[in-house]
Amino acid sequence: MTFFTLARKNAWRKPLRSLLLMVCIAVAFLIYGLTASFLAGTQGTSAASDDILGVMSAGGRTQPLPLAHAARLATDPDIAALAAMTRLRGFVAVEKNVVAVSAADPERLIAVNGKGLGLTPNLVAAISGARDRVLVGRALMQAQGWTVGQHIAVTAFDVAKQDGSRDWRFEIAGVFEGENAASDTYFIIARYDYVNAARARGRDTVDAFIVRPREGVPPGELAARIDTLFANSAAPTRTQSEKQFLEAFLRQYADIGLIVDLVVGAAFVTLLMIVVNTMVFAVRERTFEIGVLKTLGFSRLRIMALILAETLFVFIVGGSVGLVLAKLATVFAGPDLGLVFSPLIAAKALAIIAALGLATGTLPAVNAMRTPIIKAFRTR
Known part of the structure; x- marks a missing residue:
C-alpha cells in the first residue's frame, strides 16, 4: 500500500462524514467561482486596458466636448491613434430593454482599439457601406436574438432627431x-457622421475622445499632458485609462469587489472552522492507530504528512467539484449574465485549495505528530 493510497483510505474511513465535508467545500468554491466570474465578466475590468485613454469633460460624463479638440490632440506626437465617440442610450421595443449605442468613425476606432473590440477590415467595410449601418456585439446579439441584415429601432432617452423623433433606425451589418470572453460586447457601434448629422442638439460635440499612446509613452504622463493642454479652455478635460474609468464608474454605486471579497471570505472562514473541527475529532478517534503506525516505524514527519495529505485530498475533490460546477454555470449562463470563468480564476482557486487544505490539516497533524506512543495505546 502506497502513502497516497493510505491517505485516501483514511479520508474515506467514514464516507458520510467525508462526503458532507466535500459538499461544504464544493459549495464554497462554487460561490467563489461564480462571484469571481461575475467580476471578470460583468464588470469587465479584467478586459479593460491600462494603455487606452479616455478624454472626457472635467465636468462629468453628461458634459460634451467640442469636436474641435480633436485637431489639438492630433498635434501631440505621442498619440498614435485618436477617435471621437458619442454615446446614445435608449431602448428597443420596451423601456426595460435598454441598449447602448457608441457612435464613432469606424476607421479611427479600429486604429485605436480594433484588437480589443475584435474589429476587422471586413466589419469596417460592412458598416461603411451606408450611414445607418451598425455593428452589434456578440453578447447583445445573442441576448436580443437579432440577425445580420435585420433592421432595428432604438428609442433614445435624451437624444432627439431634427424631426423631433427619438427613434433611431439602424441596419445590422455585422x-x-x-478580443476574448471577458470583453464587453453588449453594445452597438454606429457611425458618428450619421448620428451627428441627424441629432437636433449637440452637433459637432462628442462624449469622449479615445487615445492610444505611442509605444513606450507612459499613459499616465500623456494623460496629465492632455489635461494640461485644455486646462484653461472653455471645455477642460479629465483623462483616464479605460480600466480607471470603469473602476471609478462602478464605485459610484458600490465597491463591488469589496462586497464580493467579504462574501467569499466569510464563506471560506466558516468552511475553515468546520473542517478544522471535523479533522481534529477525526484524528482523535484514530489516536491508537497513530500509535501503531509510530511503532511500525512511521516518523513524526511522516505522520504529519499523512494527515495533511488526507485534508488536501478532501479539499481537492470538493474544490474541484465546485469549480467544475462554476465553469458549467458560466458556459450555460455566460452569454446572458456576462460570467467569465478565466484561467486566472482557476489558478487562484487551486492556490486557495492548497492553502486551505494545509491550514485545516496543520492543527490535527501537529497533535498527531506530538502524541506519545504510550499515551496513544492507553486510549484503547
Whole structure:
C-alpha cells in the first residue's frame, strides 16, 4: 500500500462524514467561482486596458466636448491613434430593454482599439457601406436574438432627431466578437457622421475622445499632458485609462469587489472552522492507530504528512467539484449574465485549495505528530 493510497483510505474511513465535508467545500468554491466570474465578466475590468485613454469633460460624463479638440490632440506626437465617440442610450421595443449605442468613425476606432473590440477590415467595410449601418456585439446579439441584415429601432432617452423623433433606425451589418470572453460586447457601434448629422442638439460635440499612446509613452504622463493642454479652455478635460474609468464608474454605486471579497471570505472562514473541527475529532478517534503506525516505524514527519495529505485530498475533490460546477454555470449562463470563468480564476482557486487544505490539516497533524506512543495505546 502506497502513502497516497493510505491517505485516501483514511479520508474515506467514514464516507458520510467525508462526503458532507466535500459538499461544504464544493459549495464554497462554487460561490467563489461564480462571484469571481461575475467580476471578470460583468464588470469587465479584467478586459479593460491600462494603455487606452479616455478624454472626457472635467465636468462629468453628461458634459460634451467640442469636436474641435480633436485637431489639438492630433498635434501631440505621442498619440498614435485618436477617435471621437458619442454615446446614445435608449431602448428597443420596451423601456426595460435598454441598449447602448457608441457612435464613432469606424476607421479611427479600429486604429485605436480594433484588437480589443475584435474589429476587422471586413466589419469596417460592412458598416461603411451606408450611414445607418451598425455593428452589434456578440453578447447583445445573442441576448436580443437579432440577425445580420435585420433592421432595428432604438428609442433614445435624451437624444432627439431634427424631426423631433427619438427613434433611431439602424441596419445590422455585422457582429464584433471582442478580443476574448471577458470583453464587453453588449453594445452597438454606429457611425458618428450619421448620428451627428441627424441629432437636433449637440452637433459637432462628442462624449469622449479615445487615445492610444505611442509605444513606450507612459499613459499616465500623456494623460496629465492632455489635461494640461485644455486646462484653461472653455471645455477642460479629465483623462483616464479605460480600466480607471470603469473602476471609478462602478464605485459610484458600490465597491463591488469589496462586497464580493467579504462574501467569499466569510464563506471560506466558516468552511475553515468546520473542517478544522471535523479533522481534529477525526484524528482523535484514530489516536491508537497513530500509535501503531509510530511503532511500525512511521516518523513524526511522516505522520504529519499523512494527515495533511488526507485534508488536501478532501479539499481537492470538493474544490474541484465546485469549480467544475462554476465553469458549467458560466458556459450555460455566460452569454446572458456576462460570467467569465478565466484561467486566472482557476489558478487562484487551486492556490486557495492548497492553502486551505494545509491550514485545516496543520492543527490535527501537529497533535498527531506530538502524541506519545504510550499515551496513544492507553486510549484503547
